[in-house]
Amino acid sequence: MMKSLFLACLICITQLNAADIVVYGGVPCGIAASIAAAREGAKVVLIEPTRHVGGLSTSGINTAESEHMLKWTIGGFADEFYRRLGAHYQTGGPEYFFESSVAEKIYLDMLREAGVELRFGVSVDKVAKEGARITEITLTDGSRLQAQVFIDAGYEGDLMARAGVKYAVGRESKTEFGEEAAGIRFDKTPRSARTVDEIGTLLPGISAWAKDLHEGDAHRAPMNYNFRLxxxxxxxxxxxxxxxxxxxxxxxxxxxxxxxxxxxxxxxxxxxxxxxxxxxxxxxxxxxxxxxxxxxxxxxxxxxxxxxxxxxxxxxxxxxxxxxxxxxxxxxxxxxxxxxxxxxxxxxxxxxKDEFVDNGHLPYQLYVREARRMRGEYVVTQQDVQADRRKPDSIGMSSHFIDCHHVQRVALNENEFVNEGRIWRMGHAYQIPYRALTPKAAECTNLLVPGAASYTHVAFCTLRLESVWMITGHASGIAAAFAVKNDTTVQNVSLAPLQDKLRAQKQVVDFIPGLPEKCEHLNGPPEF
Structure with missing residues (x-):
């Protein structure tokens, strides 16, 4: 009896399931991708390692961050989500400030309406490939999933990394891509405070001596994380x-x-x-x-x-x-x-008392502002988000400020330190290239990466907003559905039909004559 039960459980755990499209990461990017693909008739499975969908939109970040971007660039699924928030709050239009619990309810309603299958509490463990094509993934509960196309929408790019796709972590040097704002960046104003203890050891929260770092050099770490209580x-x-x-x-x-x-x-x-x-x-x-x-x-x-x-x-x-x-x-x-x-x-x-009630009223997720970043078919750089802003393979737009939080504190001497890593620059409307969502064809042909996309650190600071990630997620969902229907690689999805479909779904793919292209944030701090 017990042996039969064990075998039955083992079969259940190792069961091989199939879908047209598997999306990894129930964050806003993954939700947008899942719903967009499901609305095109695809069978979609969305995997979320935690017990809640919505990422930071349902874990304490209760803004679209539209105060630092041009609202006209927010279209498609993102606009639909904010309009559903507006309907909930009866504001008569899109609502960019909200509550985590309300956002989660709306996301769940939209997923249910689209017929997306949800799997909670499991993470990707292994990725099996034949050549440059993913054949199946194994999850941490032992279950296996096959699909024609996979989408890694997560903050960390865990599926991408396990698929053998190249990526970067931390900050490039100024010279690697010719980016003026890249690399180690010391704040200009020293801060007075004791930096060492009685035996000369750096105090907690101070990572290094400034003399051991050099302005503009590459550095292994991304910007800091925190909880949004x-x-x-x-x-x-x-x-x-x-x-x-x-x-x-x-x-x-x-x-x-x-x-x-x-x-x-x-x-x-x-x-x-x-x-x-x-x-x-x-x-x-x-x-x-x-x-x-x-x-x-x-x-x-x-x-x-x-x-x-x-x-x-x-x-x-x-x-x-x-x-x-x-x-x-x-x-x-x-x-x-x-x-x-x-x-x-x-x-x-x-x-x-009304938020995160099943988690001791604490947020579900840590605010991972940046982790891995793919090295895909095209790497978006500082020049692309500030100067060379038009792209023929545009699938959406961003306009957020280049906003990087500090990375670390470094000691100048025993009584002074400086923070390091901050960037805050005016945002410009720019077109997001489809090539930034696709790996190099030699590495993987049936994976899209709209979350940990192919950006440098500096450029990524304009992508890392839930409102923008919904834009890349929306595009990835449609592209994946097209790849399934036409039995083609993600790199060979026909661009014109993809762009036409996105335009029909009110995604902002093109510049609009007469609308501003600079995000003038007059009440914010100076650029540096």
């Missing part, structure tokens, strides 16, 4: 912010030193000098890393190993980021070095 100021809407599982006061020694210095100089300090709080709907505030702060939610240096880490290693890095985040909030509320008014401000906040 949803908090409330109204006590009626709050649940307590939990203490971290592992608290180490020494992690915040740099911040403690700065607080003491401010106190000695009698300079007033507020919580908003450390953490950004964005007002959202229904008493919710979105908590974010503050770029100008001496210390904030961004875990500088904690992200270095994430892109190529195993799933087990990522679980440890994830927990380290959570401990860092909750530890910082605990430090701000309780440590003697923190001014009393900042402590009281911190204590007045709580997690919002």
């Amino acid at each position: 949803t908090v409330a100021k109204d006590p009626k809407l709050q649940v307590p912010i939990p203490a971290p599982k592992h608290y180490d006061q020494k992690r915040y020694a740099l911040l403690a030193s700065w607080f003491r210095d401010q106190t000695q100089q009698k300079k007033p300090v507020k919580l908003e000098d450390i953490i950004d709080l964005y007002r959202r709907r229904n008493g919710k505030f979105e908590m974010n890393n503050k770029q100008s702060a001496i210390y904030s939610l961004g875990h500088f240096g904690g992200q270095f190993e994430w892109p190529n880490a195993t799933y087990e290693e990522r679980a440890r890095i994830y927990q380290d980021h959570m401990d860092y985040t909750l530890g910082l909030l605990h430090f701000l509320a309780t440590d003697d070095s923190v001014p009393a008014n900042v402590q009281e401000e911190m204590k007045s906040l709580g997690l919002h």
Whole structure:
């Protein structure tokens, strides 16, 4: 009896399933790809390693970030999603500011309406290929999936990497692609704070000595990650912010030193000098890393190993980021070095009781701003997003600022440091080339990569928004459906019919005469 049951379970686990298209990553990019392909009649399976779809749109980033881009470039599926949010909130048009729980409900409704099959809680383990073609993938539960076309929509490019497609991690040098903003970038203004402990060891949160790094050189790490907590100021809407599982006061020694210095100089300090709080709907505030702060939610240096880490290693890095985040909030509320008014401000906040209710009211996903980036048929560079902005194989447009958060802190001496890695440049409308979504044909012929797409680090800073990723996802879904229908490789999908279909579905593929091409963000910080 037990042997029969074991065999039955084994058969179930190793079952081989087939679909026309398999999409990896239930983030907005993958949702758009899945729905677009399913609407074309394809049988689609969407795999999401967590238990929730929506990526960061349902894990605390409650904006389309349209405040830093030209709204006319947001079309197709992305516009449809924001219009459904508008219908929910009865705003009479697209709504670019929302709640995570509402976004998740709308995504699930759209997936159900399109007939997309969802698989939760499994990750890609192995990829089998014949020549340059993926034949099947094996998931971490042992199940196997075959498809004619695969789409890697995830933040990390895990399916792409396991398929043997070349990729980059970190930042290119200035010379590799001739990019003025590339490579190591030191902030201009030193910050005063003790950088070493009593025996001269760099304090936590400081990665290196500046003398060991050189402006413009390549660097192995992407920009920092953080959690986007949803908090409330109204006590009626709050649940307590939990203490971290592992608290180490020494992690915040740099911040403690700065607080003491401010106190000695009698300079007033507020919580908003450390953490950004964005007002959202229904008493919710979105908590974010503050770029100008001496210390904030961004875990500088904690992200270095994430892109190529195993799933087990990522679980440890994830927990380290959570401990860092909750530890910082605990430090701000309780440590003697923190001014009393900042402590009281911190204590007045709580997690919002209506969000992430099955996860202790904490976001489901870490904000992985950047991880792997494919080296595909075409590599989009800084020149493509600022100057050479027209492409014959356009499948959509972006216009977001080149926005890179800091990567690390580096010590200038024992009492000064600078942050490193920040880029903030005006956005320009530019056409996203289809070639940036396709691997080189010699590497893989039935894979599309709209998430970890073929961009340099600098250019990727204009792609890494959920609103833009829905645009590349939409295009990939249609391209995959065309490849299935015509039994062709993704590289040989006919461009004109693809573009015509996207235009018919209100994707913005072309420049529109008379509309602005520069994103003038007059209220933001200066470019640097």
